[in-house]
Amino acid sequence: MSCTCEEDQPPTVQGSGEKLRTSSSQEIDDPFCSATNPRIISYEQVRDARKALETGIKKTDLFRSRISDLVGINIYLKCEFLQYTGSFKERGARYAMLNLSDQQKQNGVYAASAGNHALAMCYHGKQLGVSVTVVMPTVAPLMKIERCKSFGAQVIVLGKSLQESKKHAMKLAKEKGGCYVNGYDHPDILAGAGSLGIEILEQLPTSNAIIIPAGGGGLLAGISVAVKTLKPCTKVIGAESEACPSISNSFKVGKAVQVDTAATLADGLAVALPGYNSIETIKKYVDKVLVVKEDDIAVSILRLIEHEKFIVEGAGATALAAVLSGQMSEFKGKNVVVILSGGNIDTTVLGRVLERGLAADGRLIKVYVTISDKCGSVNQLCKLIDSVGVSIKTVSLERTWVQTDVFSMMIKTVCETRDYEHALELKKLLEDHYQYVSMVHAEFPASTLAKV
Template identity: 35%
Template structure:
């Protein structure tokens, strides 16, 4: 039976030749922490360390390198929340092409700055990738610039698929590959490469639950847009799967999973703390899925497992907020309100008791004007640093054993 897929292994191999002098394989790191957590051998494919900070350079350069001289003279236009923008901007600089990129309001400042730094003209419109795509297509129609889509083109998918070739070479006995998924370009490319060479390898996409267009689309048999999205993982916040990736994913991919916002935050923290890798929320989705499963991962998947870290372009301020959320989810921040008798020395007694419980007190606020308080009471709001959920539970119980009323914040 002839291969009717939009992207084949030959396409990916051809893309690899195009990229040979531009990109080098990104590192593959064994994660002892995730391996211990899941009972599987887990490796991390570090596309966060790729040129321009994500896998997007693979597809963008592949597509743009194949433009004719006449097309190059007209320039290119793209739409992106950041990673594709940087990939297009860098590829354009390397190829000597003028680039205009539409980015949403609210895009991370480092992504905006990097895109401009590579020489592209940045125009901010709307709040979603889909709105930016609409404006980029209008720009194409009005100016003749060539639209370089973020995922919905054969050359883009083929370029992203070179990541799959590297995975097979770096972990030859891999059995499962987990891929962060938005429009589907990376997932489709990896699947096209991997399934042609190793059909026994399971390839699974992972989406942010608050921007998950793929499960409903796969169930319907065609791309279905989501009505709304709200996720910190802006890099995979795509309202509708691409038509080109959809055919490949529907044919080859073994499953599609979703992860919540708290799980993503916890995964970003895990990667910073244990793997020493800065990864943006979109790039941590596959890791979040493994962390959600824990020891159940060994029942779902065969190892070795490769989790793709698709990007590392994150605003430091967002990273700070995410790390705080991750610490809270992991039980490392404990926020509570304690009602104590309003008498001299009581606050000192509470703080002394917390020191005895090996807590680090980060913030303390003393309130007398709180609804529901008795005249003889005060309320103390505290943020504490603990070693985890068990430690937090012991601290709360110790406070209650002393007779204090304790409420979580």
């Protein structure tokens, strides 16, 4: 791997794609990621990466999931969240550093990331004796920032978004004579990620389909090259959140296009503009890209905890969400590999995600009932709810803004049910006893094919 590094004035205005315009009207250009000259990586590159990564990278487990019986598909989970830093990103990061010259190692590498790529670069930089500087946006979780620092890397928290952080990282790389490594589009990153494809086919040669989380596109691109070369009949399918459908939009038009992004549980996939090399590779090898709802991602995280005792981040659970949402029905009875790409979920968010999953699954509901404001009415309501085995979590009452007579009050309860049908049973029971009943629940619960 070689890097083009020239001394120049600091950049002041961001250009398009991977370019940065400077005050002297020159540009900082990432020579490995070009909109005008995108590259399709070869199987030989992926094969070389696989050989180089025989040491230093964990060969993660692949096994049939208990969730298979819920959907009628043989789901095989590829557990990349069990890598040392918690994600598949280690493969590309290590391989990129192994390809550095001695001079490049001395000058150091630079990257921009809000989490997993930064962790992988910092950890393997320490293992290989490479100086690493990562620029992380201010929205990056403190847990990930501190962990990057623990590996001895230089961590700079700068920029309101990843795009702003990337500007600064590219600027530093140019000033210091170092190499900027794009976390989802550098050819070595793609090749390293592609080693997963070879590994999967070694572990399960009878794979009928492989579902891959897609953000910047590097993992999807790398695996697609390996799989379509070794076993062309195996379907390669991408999965992304509806909050950031950049891969599916780019796949449709055949080039990298930028989309507006919204807050998403799959924050690791929230890349507004996918990689140029990635999209060029994806459009040649990938069969299709599926878009999943946020509720299905939440339910997938919940399912993995309940059935496998795995804690997986939103991005890591997105491929499973494509199965649980019913979009893979053509693979009934067949072998489908689901890549759990990462497990670095913020512990402060996990509880909220699980509650979101329970609500999406119809197992956590809010019930509003207008009852008589007289002694014993609340107790009577609670006994009625309890009679069908529904657990009451909270109860609150409102008298002032009730839109009926002054002798009534509204009760709000948050309840836990077994499933969606149980919630509907409670609603019917309450409607048989009270005139005004309203229930907030999933109209069509997420993952209806995978209810427990």
